[in-house]
Amino acid sequence: MQSQSLEAMSVAKNLPRWPVRRVVPALFVVLACALPFVVSNYRTFQLNMVFISTIALLGLNLLTGYNGQISLGHGAFYAIGAYTTAILMDRFNCPYVVAIASSGVICMGAGWLFGLPALRLEGLYLALATFALGVCLPQILKYKGIEDWTGGVQGITLIKPDAPLGLPLSPDQWLYFVSLGILLLLVWVAHNLVTSHTGRAIMAIRDNPLAATAMGIDLARYKTTTFGISAMFTGIAGGLSALTVQFVAPDSFSILVSAGFLVGIVVGGLASLSGALYGALFLQFVPNLADQISKAAPWAIYGVVLIGFVYLMPAGIAGFVHRALASVKSSSRKP
Amino acid sequence: MNILTVRDLHASYGAIQVLHGVDLEVSKGGATAVLGANGAGKTTLLRAICGMVKRSGTIEFDGQPIDKLATADIARRGIAHVPQGRGTFATLTAEENLRLGAVTRRDAKQRARDFALVYEYFPRLYERRAQQAGTLSGGEQQMLAVGRALMLEPKLLVLDEPSFGLAPRITQEIFAIMRKINREQHVSVLVVEQNANLALDFADRAVVLETGNVVTQGSPDDMRNNQEIQRAYLGY
Amino acid sequence: MEQLLHQIASGLATGGVYASLALALVMIYQATHHVNFAQGELAMCSTYLAWWLVSAGVPYWIAFVITVAVSFVFGMGIERVLIRRVERAPILSVVIVFIGMQFILNSLAGWIFGYTIQSFPSPFPEESPWGNPYINSHELGIVAVTFVVVGLLWGFFRFTTLGLALRGAAANSDSAALCGIRVGSMLALGWGLAAAIGAVAGMLIAPVVFLDPNMMGGILIYAFAAALLGGIDSPVGAVIGGFSLGVLENLAGAYVIGTELKLTVALITIVAVLVVKPSGLLGKVVVTRV
Numbered sequence: 001m002q003s004q005s006l007e008a009m010s011v012a013k014n015l016p017r018w019p020v021r022r023v024v025p026a027l028f029v030v031l032a033c034a035l036p037f038v039v040s041n042y043r044t045f046q047l048n049m050v051f052i053s054t055i056a057l058l059g060l061n062l063l064t065g066y067n068g069q070i071s072l073g074h075g076a077f078y079a080i081g082a083y084t085t086a087i088l089m090d091r092f093n094c095p096y097v098v099a100i101a102s103s104g105v106i107c108m109g110a111g112w113l114f115g116l117p118a119l120r121l122e123g124l125y126l127a128l129a130t131f132a133l134g135v136c137l138p139q140i141l142k143y144k145g146i147e148d149w150t151g152g153v154q155g156i157t158l159i160k161p162d163a164p165l166g167l168p169l170s171p172d173q174w175l176y177f178v179s180l181g182i183l184l185l186l187v188w189v190a191h192n193l194v195t196s197h198t199g200r201a202i203m204a205i206r207d208n209p210l211a212a213t214a215m216g217i218d219l220a221r222y223k224t225t226t227f228g229i230s231a232m233f234t235g236i237a238g239g240l241s242a243l244t245v246q247f248v249a250p251d252s253f254s255i256l257v258s259a260g261f262l263v264g265i266v267v268g269g270l271a272s273l274s275g276a277l278y279g280a281l282f283l284q285f286v287p288n289l290a291d292q293i294s295k296a297a298p299w300a301i302y303g304v305v306l307i308g309f310v311y312l313m314p315a316g317i318a319g320f321v322h323r324a325l326a327s328v329k330s331s332s333r334k335p
Numbered sequence: 336m337n338i339l340t341v342r343d344l345h346a347s348y349g350a351i352q353v354l355h356g357v358d359l360e361v362s363k364g365g366a367t368a369v370l371g372a373n374g375a376g377k378t379t380l381l382r383a384i385c386g387m388v389k390r391s392g393t394i395e396f397d398g399q400p401i402d403k404l405a406t407a408d409i410a411r412r413g414i415a416h417v418p419q420g421r422g423t424f425a426t427l428t429a430e431e432n433l434r435l436g437a438v439t440r441r442d443a444k445q446r447a448r449d450f451a452l453v454y455e456y457f458p459r460l461y462e463r464r465a466q467q468a469g470t471l472s473g474g475e476q477q478m479l480a481v482g483r484a485l486m487l488e489p490k491l492l493v494l495d496e497p498s499f500g501l502a503p504r505i506t507q508e509i510f511a512i513m514r515k516i517n518r519e520q521h522v523s524v525l526v527v528e529q530n531a532n533l534a535l536d537f538a539d540r541a542v543v544l545e546t547g548n549v550v551t552q553g554s555p556d557d558m559r560n561n562q563e564i565q566r567a568y569l570g571y
Numbered sequence: 572m573e574q575l576l577h578q579i580a581s582g583l584a585t586g587g588v589y590a591s592l593a594l595a596l597v598m599i600y601q602a603t604h605h606v607n608f609a610q611g612e613l614a615m616c617s618t619y620l621a622w623w624l625v626s627a628g629v630p631y632w633i634a635f636v637i638t639v640a641v642s643f644v645f646g647m648g649i650e651r652v653l654i655r656r657v658e659r660a661p662i663l664s665v666v667i668v669f670i671g672m673q674f675i676l677n678s679l680a681g682w683i684f685g686y687t688i689q690s691f692p693s694p695f696p697e698e699s700p701w702g703n704p705y706i707n708s709h710e711l712g713i714v715a716v717t718f719v720v721v722g723l724l725w726g727f728f729r730f731t732t733l734g735l736a737l738r739g740a741a742a743n744s745d746s747a748a749l750c751g752i753r754v755g756s757m758l759a760l761g762w763g764l765a766a767a768i769g770a771v772a773g774m775l776i777a778p779v780v781f782l783d784p785n786m787m788g789g790i791l792i793y794a795f796a797a798a799l800l801g802g803i804d805s806p807v808g809a810v811i812g813g814f815s816l817g818v819l820e821n822l823a824g825a826y827v828i829g830t831e832l833k834l835t836v837a838l839i840t841i842v843a844v845l846v847v848k849p850s851g852l853l854g855k856v857v858v859t860r861v
Contacts, residue, residue, distance in 0.1 A: 070663055072670070117846045123662040124606050125845055128795055131608070135792050136838040143832055255788070259670060266667055294682060303674030310664045311656065385749065410751035422746035424739055435739045438732055439751035487750065
């Protein structure tokens with residue numbers, strides 16, 4: 001017995017000290033690039049949606065996880081982004097890259113605008129106001145007055161773009177890589193933001209707004225900016241989703257979208273970038289499995305999961321992974 | 336005969352230990368004052384006795400151990416705590432504040448008598464009985480808090496810095512009432528007080544705390560005559 | 572003119588339902604400083620219970636009483652089991668638990684009773700009182716029941732010892748404990764009452780909007796708006812806010828923005844109140860000293 005454990009320890013000691021931070025993301029990118037060629041079109045579509053949800057969750061996490069502003073209506077920005085892209089492409093023949101970028105810009109503005117009155121709302125009041133926004137949004141989208149633009153109840157349909165330059169990729173595969181590319185770019189942006197001095201200010205505001213103010217942090221500026229950036233992320237995700245699903249309609253953007261985002265960041269892990277990916281994977285695959293049990297099951301599972309995570313795993317899957325990695329590292333350091 | 340006996344009391348806020356084994360007595364019908372500088376742990380001591388912080392050690396009240404009881408149950412046993420800052424029910428009226436003190440009592444007649452007694456001790460409260468308690472002055476809120484404690488029909492009255500933030504004249508009034516309560520209603524008193532003079536005039540026993548330990552205790556005269564204590568703790 | 576009166580009258584009726592739910596929200600807010608996001612789903616579940624009892628042949632008013640009693644107990648149970656553990660947790664955790672509860676209750680109802688829309692009986696007669704064209708019996712009934720509920724609650728809080736203890740626990744839980752009040756029990760009681768009121772509200776509105784697991788979503792938003800409008804810590808405000816909002820919703824829907832955007836009225840009210848006067852019409856402005 002003792003020789004076994006000695007052996008185990010020596011094996012661990014002989015593992016090269018790979019910098020996990022560099023290797024794992026690189027592995028991920030390589031894997032991600034390979035996948036569309038080995039799995040079915042449908043799976044590619046699903047993974048595409050995972051990337052899109054990851055972007056959306058990154059956005060929400062920036063606002064709620066890192067900055068402490070609770071948003072129960074982030075689906076609204078998702079919808080605005082989706083509709084912006086759809087309208088630009090359908091009514092104005094805009095190229096999709098421009099359309100999606102515009103979604104980002106417009107949502108950033110919308111987020112910043114919403115961030116202004118949000119300054120006066122704390123904790124649960126903000127949750128309440130954003131919740132109301134999320135519930136009312138489908139009704140607003142259906143409004144006959146703006147039907148010419150939004151397509152009313154029927155919505156707008158889009159066509160998936162072909163791969164450029166005659167690349168041998170199906171439209172699904174091409175979109176997959178577009179989403180992946182945008183995801184990597186936005187992850188880089190988010191990572192830089194969070195590890196910078198701005199990121200520290202943002203987190204200081206979450207942890208103790210009074211102390212942050214006393215230290216000279218301009219609460220208003222940081223909070224509205226964070227709202228804007230967060231909305232931009234989710235808006236871009238919305239734009240991508242419009243393109244991927246090829247369709248936008250008011251009923252696709254009910255409060256359930258916002259609720260799903262909340263579940264995603266809680267499950268994945270608040271204030272964690274990798275958490276966005278775990279959350280997105282959860283959102284994409286668990287409801288499909290649950291649906292097979294019963295129509296009611298997905299939301300029951302969401303509910304149980306939400307409450308369970310708050311009590312048992314408040315740091316989400318990302319927190320769990322970090323702790324697991326940390327304990328592996330520390331046990332491999334034992335003499 | 337002691338109404339309250341505390342032995343080896345430890346108390347902590349989370350990981351921070353504040354009391355390191357405090358011994359203390361209050362005699363039946365008597366009055367004990369707890370003195371000491373800021374941060375000595377005086378408020379924590381009172382809160383520990385009433386079960387409001389994590390504690391260990393023995394606390395015996397009227398012959399029964401109370402160190403494992405919850406705050407509400409300790410109050411029902413007959414300890415009335417007037418917290419630092421008064422603990423006023425700000426959104427309720429003064430009269431409702433007093434009624435709350437008696438909310439666990441079943442004896443309607445005695446309750447009515449206690450009501451009259453409180454208004455007799457504090458006529459200003461009677462005038463302001465329909466006023467929202469949060470709008471009363473500091474002194475009035477202190478009287479209200481003491482009145483509320485009396486409505487509990489306590490055997491032991493515990494007060495945390497009753498003079499805090501009050502003008503000297505009001506403070507004299509409050510202490511005069513406390514003396515009356517102690518002598519006429521035979522309610523024992525445990526009082527934490529920054530104002531050493533007032534406390535030593537009032538109590539029959541004094542305890543001095545420093546960073547969670549009892550450094551000395553004895554009669555008020557002992558305190559007044561001990562030069563070192565005077566310098567170090569009483570600010571003379 | 573007849574249209575206007577009718578809109579106002581039916582606005583008062585729906586307003587009564589908003590007022591009742593708003594009252595439940597305010598009660599829980601006063602006691603715990605949390606907004607119960609799951610209030611609507613609780614009410615919906617209670618209404619399903621009543622529907623099941625009535626479908627099984629139980630006379631309406633008996634089913635009504637049973638439902639209210641069971642809801643009361645269920646509300647107390649939820650406080651004990653779920654809420655007590657997150658009482659002092661950060662606000663995000665609390666919100667998440669409420670939302671999770673909402674999902675579970677909604678799914679439970681859907682799973683047990685299905686998602687088909689059902690009709691729910693009204694205990695009030697079909698014909699309008701005195702044949703008037705403005706308000707029908709059920710609408711009048713809603714207003715009457717709302718006043719009865721509000722009146723009973725008011726009496727309970729103002730004149731009973733238990734009511735006073737509940738108010739004390741809500742106003743200052745530390746001091747309440749020092750008075751011998753078992754604050755945990757008071758909170759459970761508050762939740763029980765809120766659930767009972769929700770049950771009444773659900774049973775009142777179900778005949779109008781029909782019964783399905785998602786029936787309370789929009790109504791809850793109105794209740795939130797009403798509670799905020801009146802002042803989130805003012806029961807009187809909740810009632811006034813509820814009735815006002817009901818009328819406002821109908822008038823705006825009929826004359827200003829059309830019936831499709833009625834829910835937006837609630838949204839605008841919420842945002843406007845929170846931005847302009849967060850304490851609402853009758854709430855107290857709480858100044859936090861730094």
